[in-house]
Amino acid sequence: MTVVSHHVIAHSAGPGLVGLLTIFVLAAFVGYEVISKVPSILHTPLMSGSNAIHGIILVGAMLVLGEAHGTAQVVLGFSAVVLATLNVVGGFVVTDRMLEMFKARQPGAPPAPADRPAPPAEEHKP
Amino acid sequence: MSRATATDLVYLVAIVGFILALKGLSSPRHARRGNLIGAAGMLLAVAWTFSEPSVYSDTRNLVLIVVAVVIGAAIGVPAARFVKMTAMPQMVACFNGVGGGAAALVSITEFIALPHATIALYKIGEVLFGVVVGSVSFAGSAVAFAKLQEIMTGRPVTYPGQQPVNALIGLSILGLVAAVVATASTPLLAVVLGLSLVLGVVFVLPVGGADTPVLISLLNAFTGLAVAASGFTLNSDLLIVAGTLVGASGTLLTRMMSEAMGRSLPNILFSAFGSVITAGTAEGAEGRSVRSGTPEDIGVLLAYARKVAIVPGYGLAAAQGQYAARELADALAARGVEVYYAIHPVAGRMPGHMNVLLAEANVPYDELEEMDQANTDMPTTDVALVVGANDTVNPAANNTPGSPIYGMPIVHADQAHSIVFLKRSMRPGFAGIDNELLFDPKTIMLFGDAKDSLTKLVSAVKAA
Numbered sequence: 206m207t208v209v210s211h212h213v214i215a216h217s218a219g220p221g222l223v224g225l226l227t228i229f230v231l232a233a234f235v236g237y238e239v240i241s242k243v244p245s246i247l248h249t250p251l252m253s254g255s256n257a258i259h260g261i262i263l264v265g266a267m268l269v270l271g272e273a274h275g276t277a278q279v280v281l282g283f284s285a286v287v288l289a290t291l292n293v294v295g296g297f298v299v300t301d302r303m304l305e306m307f308k309a310r311q312p313g314a315p316p317a318p319a320d321r322p323a324p325p326a327e328e329h330k331p
Numbered sequence: 332m333s334r335a336t337a338t339d340l341v342y343l344v345a346i347v348g349f350i351l352a353l354k355g356l357s358s359p360r361h362a363r364r365g366n367l368i369g370a371a372g373m374l375l376a377v378a379w380t381f382s383e384p385s386v387y388s389d390t391r392n393l394v395l396i397v398v399a400v401v402i403g404a405a406i407g408v409p410a411a412r413f414v415k416m417t418a419m420p421q422m423v424a425c426f427n428g429v430g431g432g433a434a435a436l437v438s439i440t441e442f443i444a445l446p447h448a449t450i451a452l453y454k455i456g457e458v459l460f461g462v463v464v465g466s467v468s469f470a471g472s473a474v475a476f477a478k479l480q481e482i483m484t485g486r487p488v489t490y491p492g493q494q495p496v497n498a499l500i501g502l503s504i505l506g507l508v509a510a511v512v513a514t515a516s517t518p519l520l521a522v523v524l525g526l527s528l529v530l531g532v533v534f535v536l537p538v539g540g541a542d543t544p545v546l547i548s549l550l551n552a553f554t555g556l557a558v559a560a561s562g563f564t565l566n567s568d569l570l571i572v573a574g575t576l577v578g579a580s581g582t583l584l585t586r587m588m589s590e591a592m593g594r595s596l597p598n599i600l601f602s603a604f605g606s607v608i609t610a611g612t613a614e615g616a617e618g619r620s621v622r623s624g625t626p627e628d629i630g631v632l633l634a635y636a637r638k639v640a641i642v643p644g645y646g647l648a649a650a651q652g653q654y655a656a657r658e659l660a661d662a663l664a665a666r667g668v669e670v671y672y673a674i675h676p677v678a679g680r681m682p683g684h685m686n687v688l689l690a691e692a693n694v695p696y697d698e699l700e701e702m703d704q705a706n707t708d709m710p711t712t713d714v715a716l717v718v719g720a721n722d723t724v725n726p727a728a729n730n731t732p733g734s735p736i737y738g739m740p741i742v743h744a745d746q747a748h749s750i751v752f753l754k755r756s757m758r759p760g761f762a763g764i765d766n767e768l769l770f771d772p773k774t775i776m777l778f779g780d781a782k783d784s785l786t787k788l789v790s791a792v793k794a795a
Contacts, residue, residue, distance in 0.1 A: 222453065225563055225571060232572040235350060236579030242357040245591070245676040245701055248584065248683030251356050252544075253423050254366055255580050256551055258349050260426075261373065261573040262433045262558045263400075264380045265565050269440045270396050271386035278440050279392070283399050285436035290403025291410075292430035293377075297370040298411035299422060303687050304363035310695035 250303045257296025263289035341379045342569040348372020349573050353580060359696045376569060416691050417648050420681040421479035424547045427554055428472025434557035435465030435524070441564050442520055455512045457563040462520070463504060463527045465557035468550045470531025475543050475550070478535075479680070485540025494601060497533050500526060534600075542599045544681035545588045549596075552581025584682075591676035593728065593739030621757070621769055623776040626784065629751055630791020632775075633659075636713035638669045640705065642744050643689065645679050646719020646755065647781050653692035655785035656718060660694070662792045671698055673705030673715070673742045675723035706743045715747035719781045721759065725766045734764060750774045753784045 243251050266289045270282030348368050355365015380386055387393050407426075414422045438461030445454065477483045490496075504526050511519045538546050555577025562570025589596045624632075633639055641656060660670045672694065678685035686699055700708065709715065717724055724744040727734040744750050750773050759765055768774060777784050 222563075225566070225568070228568055228571050229559060229563075229575050232575035233579040236353070236576040237583050239350060239353045239357075239576075240580035240583045243353075243584075244357070245587075246674065246683055246686040246696065246699055247356050247359060247362060248588070248676070249419060249423075249681055249687050250362060250366075250683070251353075251580070251584060252548055252551060252681070252683075253419070253426070254352060254356060254369065255555070255577045255584075256423055256427050256430065257366075257373070258352065258369060258573050259430050259434075259551070259555045259558045259577040261345075261349075261376065261570055262430060262437060262561060263373075264376055265437045265558075265561045265567065265570055266433055267377070267380050267386055267396050268383065268565060269437050269444075270399070271383070271389060271392050272444065273389075273392055273440065274444070278443055279395065281436050281440040281443075282392075283395050285433045285440065286396055286399035287403045288429040288436065289433035290400045291407040292426050292433060293373055294404045294407035295411040295422075295426045296430075297366065297373065298408055299414065299419075299426070300366050301363065301370070302411065303416070303419075303690070304359075304366055306687065306690035306693075307359040307362065307696050308690070308693065309360070310697050 247307075250300050253296055253303065254300040257293060257300055260289055260293030260296055263293050265289075338379065338383070339568070342376055342567075345372035345376035345569060346572045348375070349576060353576065416688055417651075417680070418480075419684060419687065420544050420547065421476045423551075423681070424472045424476040424479060424543075427547060427551050428469050428476065431465045431468025431472060431550070431554040431557055433465075434554060434561055435462050435469060435527075437561045438462045438465060438557070438564065439520070439524065441561075443517065445515075450515075452512055454564065455515060456508075457560050459508045459511055459520075459523065461557050461560035461564065462524055463508065464553050464560065466524055466527035467531040467534065468553040468557060470528040471535045471550050471553075472531075472547065474532050474535040475538075475547055478540050478543055485543075487539045488536040493533075493537060497530070500530050500533065504530060537602075538600060541680075542592075544677075544684075545585060545592070545596075545599050547681070548581055548585040548588060549600075552578050552585060555579075555581055588677065588682045591682060591740065593736065621776050622772075622774065623778060624751075626777060626787035626791045627794075629775060629777055630788050631795045632749065632751070633663060633668070633714055633716070633788065634666055634792045634795035636663075636668055638671075638708075638712045638714075639663055640671055640673045640709065640712045640715045640744070640747060642673045642675075642705075642715055642717045642720050642724060642742050643678060643685055644675075644718065644720025644723060645685075646721075646753075648679060648685070648688045648719070650719065650781035650783075652718065652780075652782035652785050653688050653694075655782050655789065657689075657692045657694050659785050659789050659792065660698070662789050666792070671700050671705070671708065673702070673709070673744070674699050675702050675720070675742050676740075678720060678723055702740060702742055706746075709743045709746040712747040714749050714751060715744035716751045716753070717744055718753045718785065721754070721766055722764070724768060725764070726768055727764065727766070736764065744768065745771065745773075748773070752776050753781050754778060755780065 266285035273279045273282045352365045352369025355361045438458045442458045478485050507523045555574045559571050559574030663670050674685050724742050726745050728736045728739040728741045
């Protein structure tokens, strides 16, 4: 373990491999716990919402492109930023669109205007 | 406070935002707010990253970053805004694929930029993990997208020696990864990249169209792990935590989905389910009579029932019949009939998809009953109205051990007092097997397009 730590200190100012591993393991438990409470009616938004979260690779892509030297690195970094942005923006927007539609029953309230013409709702008599 | 500390704190806030986003999904009430908090966290993290000296010190690169972000957003926003809700599975596959691709590209660029002479071996290992897993996710998602979009066949694609060949590709990647770690050779990395893309393709080919969403969930988890690997390379807690959250949650979700289908994950991935139509329940489907009714008969049956369960399947969504279904439910409710929707967890084209489609038609989520709840209510239900569903109500899943869907939990429509099937034809569903329930004496069939049939039922109910 000491050998490994030596290596890390020599090459980075970060928290070190073991520190990063600790964070990794704890995050895995958090992810598992948080998701185990999601009801099956929300599984599709869950998939697209967690999809949006891994778009955080955008931050990595920006750092890489910022420090890029030479054509190869610039082209690769540029593509990475485009793809990652697509992932982030598309993921959050589509998830929001889905979740916006989930509504509880509102007695007497008129139906919310949908973004496509829906047939007029019958009066609701609970 | 030093810059580095400020950055860590800002990223910590973003991480909390992501966790709240996932936590919000535990109820439809808070889900939207949670997602917005997650998006705000993302925006904060990205905006703060622009203040990193390494991002802004080279003006040309900074301009390129801004241009790339604008391009990505200009494609992503309209795509996400205008995609049809029925096309959601392939949209998720697409966004997941680009994320995996981005993770792979970040790792490749890091590999080229790394000072190879002085770098620790495990650093190269992390980079390679990002390249391999990101590429598999990218190529796999692309094939899944093609299958769901029906650009290619949704049937499992098989060839002789498939599993051994795929295993060989996987093993060669492992071998080459070891070689790259030892030699830090860039040409070898290109070979690893190419083989990983091939692996992504061949990994997805044998998975049938109906199983593809489970696979997308798995690839989602892969992308998360590839992002976490980039986090190790870049020494970023933010990437590690966000990637791992997705990796862990995606793995769990994949397991929950395979359980809802009553199958193990290896079975879904490797068995080419659906390619062989097993003769599980085929005994004597020929020459047996089914009872079919007119919309008027069925309208009366529904109008004078006390409790009606609507059991929707993908056929409802394919016919764009969600609105007509809600109209029927409203017409019945207006007559004092108690109506609820019995939703199988894998109804639709991906888990939870049916709920999204019904929500789009303004069905309040408290009328949507999850399978277990619906099954408790089914014995006291007068009519189960099965619209465009088949496999998810097939009793063969309970009583025919030879059947390919044996063991899958189902909605017990068979326990309702009578059953009405709205179906296009007697054709079997996704799994390609016959449904005994269609021949049950309690069952009445109404053939035709789901939307047309529902519209006719609405008039019939009003007239009854």
